[in-house]
Each structure stands twice: as structure tokens, then as C-alpha cells.
Amino acid sequence: MEKVVVYKENNYFWTSKNNYNILYKLGKVVGRRVIYSPEEVLYLIEKEKIIVKDGDKVIDSKMEFLYTYKNNINIKKFLVLRRLRDVGYYVDIVPEGVLVHMKGERWNPIYLAVPYHEYEIIDWENILKHLESAKRYKSKLLLALIDIELDIVFYEVLELRF
Amino acid sequence: MEEYIFADGVFVGKDILTIYEGLYLLESRKIKVYDKYGKELDITDILTEDLKKRYIVYKFLKERNIIFGAGMKFGGTFRVYENPGDDHSKWICFPVYKNEKFTIYEFLAKNRVAHSTRKTLLISIVDKDKIRKFLEIKWKKL
Incomplete structure (x- = not known):
């Protein structure tokens, strides 16, 4: 299957809204x-x-993407995203962590x-922050603990009132 | 007013009071306490920084009539019951200070302790002599 093109423009990555469903409904739809x-x-x-086009440069390997954008990628968030997306959860990357949907x-x-x-x-x-x-x-807090084998265990943290 | 001697971590007098009971009665001015040499003590003479966070949680639970008891046998500070009359406690409670640092290993060890005794981990966060929050922590399968 032909790979979708994702473009790097200014500070963000984007593709056509038409690709939303085939790319696991990741990302945020903004206009088209x-x-x-x-x-x-x-x-x-x-x-x-996908492949990534950044101006004239074409990136189609994970390693090349990592080297090119190493300062922008939060690997911990990526590991959690991957772990949850692979078992069927829709997720969003937010500044504070990874938002997990039902x-x-x-x-x-x-x-x-x-x-x-x-x-x-x-x-x-x-933890309180x-x-x-x-x-x-409007969500509960989940701590996602990554071990040295990159396995992740999750702990739910709830406030209790007595 | 009844008088007690504070020695080796307990209050000895008409009865033997636990550390928390004695501190509570002392703070409430229901008893007078002396050291082994006869010097009168107040609560600040007995409360260490580490003991203080546990005492604050003790006081909170006691004053709200929440059923609780010693948690040592279960690996924690207090065992806390959900309802009066429950046979088994629901939570194992660890008092901590807000700025207390911990490793992930310590965090997981506390969870393992709670889980292995069929209880839920309860962290009571203490800040400036008050309970800031109670946090219930549970392993989640995703």
C-alpha cells in the first residue's frame, strides 16, 4: 500500500483530512x-x-526521523502512545502527558x-500537579511506569475524600 | 490531671498509651507528661519530623471517627476501614510529606504490599501541619 505523505511546515506536521481514518484517527483535525x-x-x-516531507528532504525511516527531530520528540510519551494505541485505545499527545480515551x-x-x-x-x-x-x-490520573524492558504498568491515582 | 512518663516510645502511667494516643491527650491538655528525669514535656519535645506526619494523619482519622488501626503487620502505617463493622480494612495508609521524594521502586513496593494483603494503597499527603489530600492508588490493566 502506498504510504501517505505527512508534511513538516513551520513547527508542525500535517496531512490531508482525507487520511485521518487510515492513519488510526491519530492527530487533531483542523479544517482540511x-x-x-x-x-x-x-x-x-x-x-x-507514512513518509515525511520537510521541504526537499524526504524521511521514510524511523531512525532518520529520530535523528532529525530528536529535540522535539518526547520518547516517554511515544512509548505510552504506542503501547495504548496498539491495544485499541485512541490517544492524544498533550503537554502534560498522553490523553487516553474510552x-x-x-x-x-x-x-x-x-x-x-x-x-x-x-x-x-x-503528583498533585x-x-x-x-x-x-475531565479525566483521571494514570501513572505510566516504564521499565528497562520498555514494558509499561499503569497505576490509577484517585483523590479520596473522608 | 493524670501524669505519664514518656519512655522508649510509649507513655507509661495509669495505663500504657501508644505514641499517638499519648500525643493526642498531651496536645488536648488531658494529661501531663514527664521524661525519665522528671522534666515536664510538651508535644514539641516528642514530635520528630517523621513522627509528625503520622500523628497528623492519626489525628485526622480519629477526629472524624474513621475506623482505623495499626498497619504495621500489613507493611504500612495505618490500616483504614471503609465502614464501621467491616471485618477487614480496605486501605493500607502511608503518610507522606508533600515535598517528600520517592523512587518508582518505592512506589511500586508500597503498591505490592497493599496488593499482597488484599488492600488498596492510600497515601495521605501532609503539608504545613495539615492533610492536603488522600490519594487512593490502584494498579490498572490497560
């Missing part, structure tokens, strides 16, 4: 375009669904997944 985050583009390249529904956010590597150190104040971020998305 679908806008992608770098992590979403990385996923689509990995799935061999399975099978494109827009019904249920979790804000915030990724951490197993060797990271955090504090509870940050993540909780506030999740509330802004």
Missing part, C-alpha cells in the same frame, strides 16, 4: 488538515504508514497518562 505531534508521526513511521471512542477522555521511567525520582507535589492537570481534561 490533520495536525500531528512528533510522537504521533514517529508512531506512523514505525507502522510504515476504548473504541475517539473523543471521550478517561485518563491523563503521565509517563515515568522506573529509575526516576519524583515527589508528591508533582498531575492530578490538577487530569482534572482540567
Whole structure:
């Protein structure tokens, strides 16, 4: 199957809205375009669904994409996106993490997944900030913990009132 | 007013009071407490920074008549019941300070402890002498 072309323009990646469904309904539809985050583009390249055109340059390999946009890609978010998308969840990359929608529904956010590597150190104040971020998305907080084999375990964090 | 001696982590007098019971009665000015040498103590003489966060949670639970007990056998600070009359506690509670750092390994270990005792992890976040939030944490299959 012929690969879809995704364009890099200014600071974002985009393709025609007509490609939305065949590209796993990733990204945000804005007018006649679908806008992608770098992590979403990385996923689509990995799935061999797209090539990226940045001016005259054509990128069709994961490694080349990673080298070219290494400063823009959040690998932790990418790993969570990949893990969840591969089991059927619709997801969106947001500044605070990965927004996870109810399975099978494109827009019904249920979790804000915030990724951490197993060797990271955090504090509870940050957890509280993540909780506030999740509330802004009308979602619950999910900590996505990535081990050294890139397996991910999820923990739901709920506020309890006594 | 009843008098107690604070020694080796307990209050000894007419009864033997646990650390939290004794602190609570002392703070409420229901008892007087002395050290082994006869010096009168107030709560600040006994409360360490680490003990303080646990005491704040103890006080919170007690004053709201939430049923709770020692959690040590289950690997935590307190075991907390959902309803009066429940045979088993629902949560295992760990008091923490808001700015307390932790590793992911410590976080997972707490979850494992709760899970292996068929309880849910409850983190009580303490900030400036108050409970800031209670967080219930559960493993989620996705």
C-alpha cells in the first residue's frame, strides 16, 4: 500500500483530512488538515504508514526521523502512545502527558497518562500537579511506569475524600 | 490531671498509651507528661519530623471517627476501614510529606504490599501541619 505523505511546515506536521481514518484517527483535525505531534508521526513511521516531507528532504525511516527531530520528540510519551494505541485505545499527545480515551471512542477522555521511567525520582507535589492537570481534561490520573524492558504498568491515582 | 512518663516510645502511667494516643491527650491538655528525669514535656519535645506526619494523619482519622488501626503487620502505617463493622480494612495508609521524594521502586513496593494483603494503597499527603489530600492508588490493566 502506498504510504501517505505527512508534511513538516513551520513547527508542525500535517496531512490531508482525507487520511485521518487510515492513519488510526491519530492527530487533531483542523479544517482540511490533520495536525500531528512528533510522537504521533514517529508512531506512523514505525507502522510504515507514512513518509515525511520537510521541504526537499524526504524521511521514510524511523531512525532518520529520530535523528532529525530528536529535540522535539518526547520518547516517554511515544512509548505510552504506542503501547495504548496498539491495544485499541485512541490517544492524544498533550503537554502534560498522553490523553487516553474510552476504548473504541475517539473523543471521550478517561485518563491523563503521565509517563515515568522506573529509575526516576519524583515527589508528591508533582503528583498533585498531575492530578490538577487530569482534572482540567475531565479525566483521571494514570501513572505510566516504564521499565528497562520498555514494558509499561499503569497505576490509577484517585483523590479520596473522608 | 493524670501524669505519664514518656519512655522508649510509649507513655507509661495509669495505663500504657501508644505514641499517638499519648500525643493526642498531651496536645488536648488531658494529661501531663514527664521524661525519665522528671522534666515536664510538651508535644514539641516528642514530635520528630517523621513522627509528625503520622500523628497528623492519626489525628485526622480519629477526629472524624474513621475506623482505623495499626498497619504495621500489613507493611504500612495505618490500616483504614471503609465502614464501621467491616471485618477487614480496605486501605493500607502511608503518610507522606508533600515535598517528600520517592523512587518508582518505592512506589511500586508500597503498591505490592497493599496488593499482597488484599488492600488498596492510600497515601495521605501532609503539608504545613495539615492533610492536603488522600490519594487512593490502584494498579490498572490497560
